[in-house]
Amino acid sequence: MCGIIGAAAERDVVPILIEGLKRLEYRGYDSAGLAVIDYPSHTLERLRVIGKVEVLEKSLKQTSLCSPIGIAHTRWATHGKPSQENAHPHISRDTIAVVHNGIVENYAPLRSLLEQRGYEFTSETDTEVIAHLIHYYSQQGMKLTQAVQTSLQELRGSYAIAVISMLEPNSVVAARRGSPLVIGVGIGENFVASDVAALIPVTQRVIFLEEGDLVTLQRDNYQILDFSGTPVTRPIHVSQLQADAVERGTYRHYMKKEIFEQPRALAETLGNRIHNGKVLEASFGHHAQHLFDKVESVQIIACGTSYHAGLVARYWLESIAKIPCTVEVASEFRYRQPLPNPKALVVTISQSGETADTLAALLEAKRLGFGPSLSICNVPESSLVRASDMVLMTHAGPEIGVASTKAFTTQLLALLLLCVVLGRRHGLSAAQEAEIVHAMETLPGAIEKALGLDKQLQVLAERFADKHHTLFLGRGIHYPIAMEGALKLKEISYIHAEAYPAGELKHGPLALIDNDMPVIAVAPNDALQEKLKSNLQEVHARGGQLFVFANHRAVLPASEFLEIIELGEVNEIISPIVYAVPLQLLAYYVALIKGTDVDKPRNLAKSVTVE
Ligand code: M6R
DSSP: OOEEEEEEOSSOOHHHHHHHHHHHGGGOOSEEEEEEEOTTTOOEEEEEEESOHHHHHHHHTTSOOOOSEEEEEEEOOSSSOSSTTTSSOEEETTTEEEEEEEEETTHHHHHHHHHHTTOOOOSSOSHHHHHHHHHHHHHTTOOHHHHHHHHHHTOOEEEEEEEEETTSTTOEEEEEEBSOOEEEEOSSOEEEESSGGGTTTTOSEEEEOOTTOEEEEOSSOEEEEOTTSOEEOOOOEEOOOOGGGGSOTTOSOHHHHHHHTHHHHHHHHHTTSEETTEEOGGGGOTTHHHHHHTOOEEEEEEOHHHHHHHHHHHHHHHHTSOOOEEEEEHHHHTTSOOOOOTTEEEEEEESSSOOHHHHHHHHHHHHHTOOOEEEEESSTTOHHHHHOSEEEEOOOOOOOSSSOSHHHHHHHHHHHHHHHHHHGGGTOOHHHHHHHHHHHHHHHHHHHHHHTTHHHHHHHGGGTTTOSEEEEEEOGGGHHHHHHHHHHHHHHHOOEEEEEEGGGGGGTGGGGOSTTSOEEEEEOSSTTHHHHHHHHHHHHHTTOOEEEEESSGGGSOOBTTEEEEEOOOOOTTTHHHHHHHHHHHHHHHHHHHHTOOSSSOTTOOSSOOOO
């Protein structure tokens, strides 16, 4: 769950490493560091700090580090607390420096072995064993590539690494097993990083390394070896990612930018996947028609916000497509020993496509003998995409804020597209399909309108900022939206928030209601509104402060305990997508008042690539 980058060039690579790290901070940000072979002193120099890349950047200003070769790292702590000693790169005997993303499972026996060989450990990390192992083999006369290869054979776990050595000061060696790694091919300079976004400022020509690959790169060439050590050629892709697509522009935070990008992101996700009132099945890939024909049920697997998207989809799949659907958190699914159903379509949902639990759950479903797999993902070429039979990309563009916003709403749209193509096979008529397609077409406009509540929500946020808890209520398809609203609020404002299906209120949570516990209700004008109204009366009667997101003011009689946030008329099919937006904005403004780090909330990372 860390970000790594390495560079070999003719020019000074320090600014390139720093810019790359900034673009990788979504993978972790509790400490950062870099190591370079300093020019002209020809010494291995390292700088590490606790905190974000900007702290590292400031510290660099006190140095004169300058080098054509280096590696760098931004960390999300797994082994060992966030501290300077545990920050990467890790160095062995002033000779070898390593940055690492992932986990070495057998680091404890390796550490004992290396201690017996006389190596001294200065950190609590699993990474340090890699540095010492490579040093050990280098001392046996191996070239750096071979020393890395041999060391990796001793490691168990999943990781990506980048290494530099004083013994071969012109090379960076990098390898991947289970964690992503991309080569950036420049003109007279080469790079390696966890992700394309880190390389975009220097090159758009990228090579996605495959599982088990190792690359040795110098500024003017590179050689890739596959898992067996055989030289291989991997295709160069020209990335479509724009450098400014991951810049904040005039927005104070990525999260706000990403919330406001939703109309465009949704329009792009819908793109040319519909025509004349129909969803084009080819959008799911060449084999989709044949694979969907066999499907009798759907198993959705995901984590966090993506899981909430799956929960919404269950309502659509059962009510519109008339197909049974179960939804499960990936970390539970993978260890539950579920009974396989070869006619169940396995749908994994993930913004990053690198979430370790989701990927492992998909592999487990395949191993057990579930049916075909479809991944709904925002990152092309990600591990999840590559492991799935079919893919439906969300075209949200890079999502940098840790709190997922535009990825969520585009996932929902993608799931609605899926619902239509499966529904066709279970009695969805052409007229019903046309109605859904029309609703999807109106979505960008409906979201624009919801964004118009921005100022009102900014003011409303003040009512939450001093609270310690908030309860979210919803019914039916809007219950998962209430869950998503609660997740947004807790992850960026650190206010404890919980969501309940409103009907559950009197079975326990009602005891919590007093005037210090604001209650947010997601209450559009759907079939369940009348029932929800009674639940809200229960809160009202006990002096709870109610904030109701509804189509119209008429939902409840006005009172000093009640505030209605009106969204106006919203098409029922797309209503969950629209109602997600004001909850994102509310969470954003509460966090802003509380002064938290909105884009990088404490203890979290954007991409959870460890179990
Ligand atoms: O990349 P993924 O969609 O697989 O990530 C899953 C969760 O880690 C993610 O949605 C997380 O819950 C978000 N930070 C919530 O905003």
